[in-house]
Amino acid sequence: MSFIELKNVCKKYDKTDKNAVTDFNLAIEEKEFIAFVGPSGCGKSTTLRMIAGFEEISSGELFIAGKKMNEVAPMDRGISMVFQNYALYPHMTVEKNISYGLKNMKVPANEIKKKVDWAVKILGLEEYRHRKPKNLSGGQRQRVALGRAIVKNQKVFLMDEPLSNLDAKLRVSMRNEISKLHRELGSTTIYVTHDQVEAMTMADRIVIMRDGIVQQTGEPMELYEHPCNKFVAGFIGSPQMNFYNVCVERDGIAFSDGKRVKLPDTMMERLRGRQQVIMGIRGEDIKFDGQNLDVYSDTRQRAVIDNTEIMGNENNLYFEFGGISSVARVSKYEVSKIGDSVEFVMMPHKMHFFDPETEEAIG
Amino acid sequence: MLTRKQKRSNWILVVIMIAASLFFLFPVIWMLANSFKPDAAITKDMNSFAAFVPPALNGSFFDNYVKILTDTSFVRYMLNTLFYAAVLIVLGVIVNGLAGYALAKIKFPFRERWLMIIMLLMIVPMETIITIHFLFIAKLGLLNTVIGYILPMIVNPFNIFLFRQVFVSLPDDVYEAAQLDRCSPIKYFFTMVLPMSKSVVATVSVFTFLNVWNDYLWPSLVFTSGDLLTAQIGLNAITSNDNTTMGQKLAVITLITVPVIIIYSLFSKQIVEGVVSTGSKEG
Numbered sequence: 296m297s298f299i300e301l302k303n304v305c306k307k308y309d310k311t312d313k314n315a316v317t318d319f320n321l322a323i324e325e326k327e328f329i330a331f332v333g334p335s336g337c338g339k340s341t342t343l344r345m346i347a348g349f350e351e352i353s354s355g356e357l358f359i360a361g362k363k364m365n366e367v368a369p370m371d372r373g374i375s376m377v378f379q380n381y382a383l384y385p386h387m388t389v390e391k392n393i394s395y396g397l398k399n400m401k402v403p404a405n406e407i408k409k410k411v412d413w414a415v416k417i418l419g420l421e422e423y424r425h426r427k428p429k430n431l432s433g434g435q436r437q438r439v440a441l442g443r444a445i446v447k448n449q450k451v452f453l454m455d456e457p458l459s460n461l462d463a464k465l466r467v468s469m470r471n472e473i474s475k476l477h478r479e480l481g482s483t484t485i486y487v488t489h490d491q492v493e494a495m496t497m498a499d500r501i502v503i504m505r506d507g508i509v510q511q512t513g514e515p516m517e518l519y520e521h522p523c524n525k526f527v528a529g530f531i532g533s534p535q536m537n538f539y540n541v542c543v544e545r546d547g548i549a550f551s552d553g554k555r556v557k558l559p560d561t562m563m564e565r566l567r568g569r570q571q572v573i574m575g576i577r578g579e580d581i582k583f584d585g586q587n588l589d590v591y592s593d594t595r596q597r598a599v600i601d602n603t604e605i606m607g608n609e610n611n612l613y614f615e616f617g618g619i620s621s622v623a624r625v626s627k628y629e630v631s632k633i634g635d636s637v638e639f640v641m642m643p644h645k646m647h648f649f650d651p652e653t654e655e656a657i658g
Numbered sequence: 659m660l661t662r663k664q665k666r667s668n669w670i671l672v673v674i675m676i677a678a679s680l681f682f683l684f685p686v687i688w689m690l691a692n693s694f695k696p697d698a699a700i701t702k703d704m705n706s707f708a709a710f711v712p713p714a715l716n717g718s719f720f721d722n723y724v725k726i727l728t729d730t731s732f733v734r735y736m737l738n739t740l741f742y743a744a745v746l747i748v749l750g751v752i753v754n755g756l757a758g759y760a761l762a763k764i765k766f767p768f769r770e771r772w773l774m775i776i777m778l779l780m781i782v783p784m785e786t787i788i789t790i791h792f793l794f795i796a797k798l799g800l801l802n803t804v805i806g807y808i809l810p811m812i813v814n815p816f817n818i819f820l821f822r823q824v825f826v827s828l829p830d831d832v833y834e835a836a837q838l839d840r841c842s843p844i845k846y847f848f849t850m851v852l853p854m855s856k857s858v859v860a861t862v863s864v865f866t867f868l869n870v871w872n873d874y875l876w877p878s879l880v881f882t883s884g885d886l887l888t889a890q891i892g893l894n895a896i897t898s899n900d901n902t903t904m905g906q907k908l909a910v911i912t913l914i915t916v917p918v919i920i921i922y923s924l925f926s927k928q929i930v931e932g933v934v935s936t937g938s939k940e941g
Contacts, residue, residue, distance in 0.1 A: 349834050370840050382831035386853040396839030443835070 297322035304355035330498035375444035550617035565658035580645035735892030758821025861932025
């Protein structure tokens with residue numbers, strides 16, 4: 296049995312017709328870092344709160360370390376949690392916030408001191424230990440919340456969008472700190488976020504949810520390279536994957552604006568028997584350089600750049616193609632200006648195809 | 659940056675407010691000034707501006723106060739009232755606070771209806787139910803006892819409502835964090851909820867103190883013994899005594915007014931914060 300197991304877990308709130316979470320199945324191994332990701336209202340936080348014990352499980356079973364936890368109080372589940380809004384005790388100092396749980400657990404005073412010293416040291420809070428939360432910045436508050444979670448030596452860490460209130464720069468550094476802490480402590484972590492970058496960069500495995508239903512579970516690159524449906528393909532990756540409604544022809548596909556791309560026979564085999572499909576391709580798989588233009592000359596197209604985003608390390612180029620606004624991600628050396636007419640190719644083996652009805656991946 | 663016109667209207671406003679304050683302060687200044695005078699001086703100054711000026715500081719300046727504090731039981735009445743107020747503040751915060759917390763945060767059947775009933779109770783004047791309180795306390799054999807006096811005054815619908823309004827805006831995730839920190843609900847109430855709601859606790863404490871300090875009707879019904887009387891009953895007994903001079907009467911009225919003014923001055927910020935925060939967020 297895995298360390299944490301959710302079996303057919305459902306959540307239905309009173310006076311609602313729809314489940315907030317439907318048939319959630321997941322086995323999490325010890326020391327694994329799992330991210331629940333999805334748009335707002337997809338049920339990721341609800342699932343986390345069911346694991347924590349703050350929400351009742353309507354049906355299904357939850358096991359932690361082999362013990363059924365459905366009816367067990369949150370404090371007895373062996374978990375620590377970091378909340379989105381930090382949930383610090385506003386009238387207590389940093390030190391007291393961190394030590395409060397240990398005192399209630401009747402840990403000896405000298406041991407509490409040792410643990411608090413250790414936590415403030417590794418979290419860089421030494422000079423703030425006597426400050427109250429209102430006198431701390433967002434990042435420092437989040438570190439206090441982390442400190443409160445780690446001193447209790449629980450085997451499971453639950454984190455509910457812990458970085459969403461921080462600015463972009465701080466988010467990156469805290470992301471790194473959380474990953475390091477996870478490795479150092481060897482705890483099992485379940486991390487909820489709506490930010491796919493956080494999920495991709497931190498998690499061993501990602502669970503993508505939509506409308507309370509798990510769409511796909513897998514390692515970050517597995518989800519990126521092999522999305523099981525259009526939603527996952529669109530959710531993971533930035534900029535978002537380009538999706539085109541295309542007609543399947545004898546030796547290729549035709550876009551809604553009449554443009555055609557010739558595809559290799561092996562790919563056409565996957566589309567056999569279909570007339571319409573959705574083709575998806577990521578921005579970085581649209582190439583503008585001479586070498587790729589030669590290699591994939593069968594898919595060579597022309598478009599006019601109508602917007603550019605200079606990111607520093609790379610550029611995003613926007614252009615109208617196939618009836619939609621498309622985006623390509625190119626290296627910082629491939630400079631194009633608005634209004635430039637450029638040639639590009641779409642790498643056929645990087646194309647994803649989805650059923651227009653079910654939006655499930657084809658092949 | 660204020661324009662010249664705005665500056666001028668600000669000044670006019672300040673002058674009007676000072677004039678209005680003086681108008682309302684006149685009786686208090688008159689009382690204070692005359693509480694140091696013998697009756698003859700009070701009568702002599704009555705129709706002149708001297709009525710608002712205290713006498714020169716001399717050996718008999720505090721005579722009226724010394725007489726009241728030494729010849730009557732007023733000190734005892736004041737101490738009694740302070741004791742009742744202290745007990746009622748502690749019990750009131752606990753009982754009304756717990757009720758407010760339950761109405762704000764604990765889900766139970768008909769919670770909203772209970773709140774409605776409690777809000778309806780706020781419009782029932784104390785005088786209409788005081789007979790029932792009296793009969794109830796008499797039946798329990800608690801007349802002329804401290805418990806008999808305190809018991810019906812602990813629960814206060816207005817205070818419950820104040821607490822509920824503040825508690826409803828407390829973040830739920832702090833409670834959840836405390837749960838994971840093995841904090842029991844009762845411990846959470848005392849160690850988290852009350853400290854996080856200091857301003858409403860201060861507001862309720864001040865209101866309770868003022869209620870007890872100014873209450874006349876209920877203690878006059880419950881108490882018959884001189885040992886347990888409150889300051890207001892003592893005030894009535896002293897001022898209605900023919901042997902008490904006008905100066906002494908004003909001295910005792912000053913003594914009973916001063917704590918109220920001190921409390922208001924010290925806690926006015928918290929009172930405003932407490933009342934304002936009750937309207938900040940509905941749950």
